Amino acid sequence: MRLWSVARLAAACLGGVQLAAAIELDPDSPASIKAATGEVAKKLMSFYTGNKPGDTPGYLPDPYYWWEAGAMFGAMIDYWYYTNDTTYNDIVEQALVHQAGDDRNYMPINASKSMGNDDQGFWGMTAMMAAERNFQNPPKDQPQWLALAQAVFSLQSGRWDDETCGGGLKWQVFVFNKGYDYKNSISNGAMFNIASRLAVYTGNATYAKWAEKTWDWVESVGLINEKGDVFDGSSDLLNCTELDHTQWSYNAGIWLHGAANMYKFTNNSEKWLERSTRILDKTTTQFFWKDTGIMYEPCEASPGEPLCNIDQMSFKAYLSRWLGATTRLIPELAPKIMPLLTTSALAAARQCMPGAVGAACGLRWYEGSTDGREGVGQQMSAMDVMGALLVTGARDLVTNKTGGTSLGDYGDSVDTAAKIRGEIEVTTAGRAAAGMLTAAMCGLVALAVWFMVGPDGGLVIVVIIVECGMDSSPCSGSKSDSGVSLCCVPGDTCGADSICHFTRRVENASGFYLGGCTDPTFQDPLCAGQCSESLTSDIVYNPSTNLWSCCGYPNGTKSCQDPTSDTFLAISPDKFPGTAILSSTPSSSSSSSSSSTPLSTPSSTTPSTSTNSPSTASTPPFHEQSTTTPPPSSQDKSAGLSTGVKAGIGIACAVAAIAIAGAVFLLMRRGKSYKKGSQMPQELDTEKYRDQYRVLNRPELDGTMVLAELSSARKVSELDA
Structure with missing residues (x-):
């Protein structure tokens, strides 16, 4: 019995406006779906140049941003998973490994400067997809899918900020990026999504606790409400008291899919079924035309030229992807989801026109013929919604107990998982942990606060700035x-x-x-x-x-x-x-x-x-710029940390110890000088020290500005990956 025959009949009626040149899609034929999806995939991969000589694996050309490339490779993993077409698997593996970065945590040098938590999160979710689907594993000396997803989660949980809004994850990673004071649904949703899926894959309840904590926080500030709305975000400068009520389909999808994973992890709890159903019900009215059931992004619906930017043109891909995946996690929701995916897939196919390389797809699926607006986002969206029709015949996702082969840094059980905020036992640290520890120690030295004593015993503070950041160096x-x-x-x-x-x-x-x-x-x-x-x-x-x-x-x-x-x-x-x-x-x-x-x-x-x-x-x-960065050091497999990392930690600790000892010595001198003379603070002769130091006033030493990545809330979790 077909659960969505009415939707297919409606779509067939709409087919009267279909152009003869559009690709054919029969939703009842897996062969037809695979053929149509293959044509769309071929065109999608024609935009990618990272596998060509002289280009960088994992990058899309302008105007596409780094995060969308990570999302695209997730689409290609699903393409393989649904169709069994391995044509692009080696390209996908190369890109995912290359962009993992030297610290194996999806913070590569060329992208980390402007990286948001959502950007990193999309790469982490793609790595999670690879683990869940048993995608081909990289060589043993390369980063592994599960370990990469764990590293991303570990870093992001370490950035959890309790100082404003009662918690939450900031949009941007670094204080100098616009949006650092914004806490949004997609960044928190990515961490929530990864946490829920890691809980299912590993059986580690700590991930589930983090997922629960994140959901509770988002509800507490109103980003998810009792109607199932998922709003965009809020400024932590206002303590998240005012919301941006903009709604995007990928925000709804990412939280729905995470909630569905929590439903599975909690053995079908009513709480997570209610949460999943609440978001789904709102999604069906917010992002699907009422009269046709065709998916759309609100920015498309503007008269004339769509208001969607490059990013937003891809959002329907993720909603389609996560809707399809939700039907496997909560089968009772399939009757609501599959008719919408079927109608939308048929509408998307009418927007896909065969060409010299594959089939180029348009943006507005609800229009009867192609709108001629092609790009990565349009291709990804059409491919994901069509591929999702194959979900009912796809093999089950795996876990580490049901055939999963991807290796992680944490082991198989909760007891041997790496320490996350002190909740479970520490195991051998991974490369990402060592990298973050080294960066933190170097940062302490680079931003060392020296206590200097004035002529009358007064205390002044001078900050010596000698470091640019994680991915750049002084010219x-x-x-x-x-x-x-x-x-x-x-x-x-x-x-x-x-x-x-x-x-x-x-x-x-x-x-x-x-x-x-x-x-x-x-x-x-x-x-x-x-x-x-x-x-x-x-x-x-x-x-x-x-x-x-x-x-x-x-x-x-x-x-x-x-x-x-x-x-x-x-x-x-x-x-x-x-x-x-x-x-x-x-x-x-x-x-x-x-x-x-x-x-x-x-x-x-x-x-x-x-x-x-x-x-x-x-x-x-x-x-x-100097290019004398040393090559990756050899591995000491018995200890889990590379030789170079150990040396770096040793040097950093030694230098930090010297700096601390110097500070203690100066403080002791300060104590003695107070006994000799006035204890009133003295002004520093800034002209005297101008050539050696940059002098900052006390208000400029606020932790969110100078030591943002070194706050006490991050010391433990930044070492988990």
């Missing part, structure tokens, strides 16, 4: 009058006006970005103040106006914000040297080319109201 010869340096990624070219040029070649990309600086407050004149309203530091140059555009497309015709207001004057690209030397730092899966790469200036016709011309006076010299 030589770029210091400002106060000693602050420009920061670029090692191997990239440092330029004037806070501009860096990266050496990774990406098709159609400009290669320029705004660098960081060694002033954590970003108040120094050397620190880039441009593009403050953009969510990325990427920039492109418009030679017709001699202006740079924030976060723009390579041809300069569109930027992430208003292209006429998000422009600024800076040194032109022709002032950069003719070549940029690629970094010799080896990656975790393949080595990069050492050949020089010529620079090119993208053409542009972006209009601008500014008539300024770029200044050429006293342009500082350009520098190529």
Whole structure:
């Protein structure tokens, strides 16, 4: 008996407006579904260039962001899982391993600077998919799927912030990124989703406790309400008292799927069934047309040109993916879900037109013919919704007790799982743990607070800034009058006006970005103040106006914000040297080319109201960043930590110990001096120390600004991966 025959009949009626050239899809025929999905997959993978010589595995070309690539490889794992087509498996494995990064936690150097918790979360969820579906495992000396998902969860649980809103995970990882003060549903949803699935896969109740804790927090601030609405987020500057009531389909999907996993983990508890059903019921009215049952994203429904940005064009993919997966976890919800997926898949197929390479799909499925808007998001959405029709015939997902072969860092049982906030016994630390420990120790040294004694015994505080961050290094010869340096990624070219040029070649990309600086407050004149309203530091140059555009497309015709207001004057690209030397730092899966790469200036016709011309006076010299990063060290398998990591920890601990000893010594001197004279605090002679130190006032030592990644709430969990 077919549970959704009425929906199929309705879709068949809609087929009267189907163009003859569109791909065929018979929802009753697995062969037809696989053939149609295969054509869409072929076109989707044509956008990917990371497997080509000279490009970086795991990256999509502009204008797509790093997170969407991670989501796309998840779609390709599901494509293999549903169709048994292994054509793209090696490409997917290469990308997932390469982007894991040196610390094997999906914080690769080239992406971590602007990384949000949701970005990292999508890569973590894809690794979880690979483990659950028994996707081909990497070689034993490479990061493993389960271990990667565990590492992402461990890092994100360590970033849990109780200082505002009563808890929650911030959107952005680093304080200098726009959105650091925003706690949103997708970042918390990604951690919740991974936690619930790790609970099912490993049987570890600690993951389930974290999932429960995250859900309870989201409900407590109102991001999920009693009607099943899932709102976008809230500012922690207002203690999450005001909500952004925007709703996106992927927010609903990620929480529904996580709740369904918790339903399975808790042996079909009524609580998690109610939570899952509540979100599903709202989803069916919020993201499906009432008269047709076809899925849509609200931004599509605007008259004329859709208001969806590049990211939002992919959101239906994740809702489709998680709806399909939910039917296996809570079979009683299938009668509600499958008719909607069937109708939407047929509508999506009418938007997919065969071409030279596969079938290109449009955005608005509810329109009777293709809208001609093709891209990664559109392809992924069509492929996921069609592939989900095969869910009923797919093999069961695995766990570590039912045939799962992916290895983790934590062992099989709760008792031997790695320590998460002191709840369970510590086991051998993984590479990600060692990497974070080393980074934390180095950060303590880099941001060491020295207690210095004034002439009359007064106490002053001086912060010595000597470090840029996890993924960049100070540029030589770029210091400002106060000693602050420009920061670029090692191997990239440092330029004037806070501009860096990266050496990774990406098709159609400009290669320029705004660098960081060694002033954590970003108040120094050397620190880039441009593009403050953009969510990325990427920039492109418009030679017709001699202006740079924030976060723009390579041809300069569109930027992430208003292209006429998000422009600024800076040194032109022709002032950069003719070549940029690629970094010799080896990656975790393949080595990069050492050949020089010529620079090119993208053409542009972006209009601008500014008539300024770029200044050429006293342009500082350009520098190529040092590329002497040591190669990955050999493994000491008996101890679990690499030799290099052990050495790094030892050195960091030694230097930190010296710094602490020095502070204690100075404090003792301070105590003695108080007995000799006045105990009133004295002002530091800033002119005397200007050439050596950057002097910060007490208010600037707020932990959320200077020591954001080293707060006490993170000390334990940052060591779990």
